[in-house]
Amino acid sequence: MADSREPAVQAAKLDTYRAWQATRYGSAAEALQLGELAYRAPVGAEVAIRVEAAALNPIDYKLLAGQLRRLQKLRFPATPGFDAAGTVIACGPGATRFSPGDRVFVRGSRDTLGAFAEITMQPQAFVAHAPRNLDASQAASLPLVALTTMQALEDRAHAQPGQSILVHAGVGGLGSFALQYARHLGLTVHTTCSERNRALAFSLGAQEVIAYDREDYRHRLDRYDMVFDTLGGEHTLGSFNVIKRGGVLVSVAGPPDREMAAKAPNFLVRWGMQAMAREVHAAAKNKQVRYFRFLTESDGPRLEALVPLIESGEIRPLIDRVFEFEQLVAACEYLQQGRARGKVVLRVALA
Ligand SMILES: NC(=O)c1ccc[n+]([C@@H]2O[C@H](COP(=O)([O-])OP(=O)(O)OC[C@H]3O[C@@H](n4cnc5c(N)ncnc54)[C@H](OP(=O)(O)O)[C@@H]3O)[C@@H](O)[C@H]2O)c1
Known part of the structure; x- marks a missing residue:
């Protein structure tokens, strides 16, 4: 007989379920196959979730490509995907x-x-009750970008009302949440995006928009208390120009900070990370800027604490495009173009 905490769905559906699986490193088209996995009952503090929607993040295609191999190896076959919503x-x-x-x-x-599957098994510590005003696609679009923003602006930058921030790429998946959350924290919020997205950035809460195809943000010298760098590359160093002396640069795309480098799996990787970060650390020292680069931590209770903000409508998910479950490869390729306005989502209907 079924345990009282067993599923309220037909047992037949649970013998197997469909899941995307990566069997090697490569592009999404090279690495991904849609397969079937056997269902097993959750153990310990696991929660089995029937996924109704899953959201994509750039880390998905970066992991598949092996770009983050030094920090996070995939154990093949692997079902990718971080963000999910369902029952x-x-x-x-x-x-x-x-x-x-x-x-x-x-x-x-x-x-x-494991999010890109009909069923995902997750530790309850990472799971939260979903906002009641959102459908599954909207709910799935939030967790990774919300946690990243909170961990950047609150835990690292210790943002206080009245301070000023430049959020890079304010209409992207991460930026579209970060703009709204920065306003919620009482910050004065400026952002970068292309001219075609100017109106959208204002609608998300930006008070000033620097269109990078019209103006170089780096000319705004010593203007901001903090910068949230979601671009990396030349923009991590470039961001030092616009931070006030003694300010904060929080990056999720730049070279590792010392704490991140210290977690490297071995000496060689640590040495490589430190070498990559040398210029950034020199710029930080020169301007007495605190530099942070971190990986997002999963955190169910923190997501749950966000729910009232979502239910009140103060923060709204922004979805660019919804793909069907079977279209994951096309969804990855679309996101990888780097032009998304908000989030790219997979709708997962049971076969
Ligand atoms: N903790 C972590 O390590 C962590 C967590 C989350 C995200 N990330 C990283 O953060 C980055 C951003 O993630 P995302 O989800 O926001 O990606 P995304 O949705 O793919 O970003 C697309 C956006 O970037 C904008 N953009 C591209 N070039 C730009 C430029 N030069 N200046 C301003 N905006 C520009 C585009 O706007 P236009 O079309 O207007 O150019 C587009 O809206 C990724 O590298 C991701 O891996 C890291």
Whole structure:
């Protein structure tokens, strides 16, 4: 007989489920195959979620391509994907915060990933009850970008009302959340994007928009208390121009900071990371700027704390495009073009 915490869906559906699997490093087209996995009941504090939507993030195609191999190796075959939303179908005995039937959203485990599947198994510590005013696609679009923004602006920059911030790429997946959250924190918010996205950036809460195809933001010398660097490359160093002396640069795309380098798996990787970051550390020292570069941590309770902000409508998800589950390769290729306005999402209908 089924346990009382067992799924409220037909047992037949649970024998197997469809999941995207990467069997090698490569482009999405080279690496990904749609396959079937056997269902197993959740154990410990695991929650089994019937995925109704999953969101893409640049880290998905970067992991597939092996670009982050020094930090995070894929164990093949791997089901990729971090962000999912759906309905709990079963809970392990230790997953006491959830019950079958709960609508949830999650930024999944960095070790096991698994969002691009009809069912994902996640530790309850990463899962949160979903905002009631959102459909699954909207809910799935939020976890990774929301946690990244909170961990950048609150935990690293310690942003205070009245301070000023430049958010790079304010209409991208991450930026479109960060602009709104920065306004919620009471910051004066400026952003960069192309001229064609100017109106959208204002609608997301930017008070000033620097269109990079019209103006070089680097000429705005010593203007901001903090910069949220979502671009990396030349823009990490370039951002020092516009930060006030003693300010903060939080990057999610630039070279590793010392804390991140210290976590490197071995001496060689650590040495390589430190070498990559040398110029940035010199610029930070020169201007007495605190420089942070971090990897996002999954955190269910923190996502749950965000729910009132979403339900009140103060922060709204922005979705650029929804693809069907079977179109993951096309969705990755679309996101990889780097022109998304908001998030790219997969709709997952049970076959
Ligand atoms: N903790 C972490 O390590 C972490 C977490 C989250 C994200 N990230 C990284 O953050 C980066 C951004 O992620 P995302 O999800 O926002 O990516 P995305 O959605 O693909 O970003 C696309 C956006 O970038 C904008 N853009 C491109 N070039 C630009 C430029 N020179 N100046 C201003 N805007 C520009 C585009 O706007 P236009 O079309 O107007 O150019 C587009 O809206 C990625 O590299 C991702 O891997 C890291």
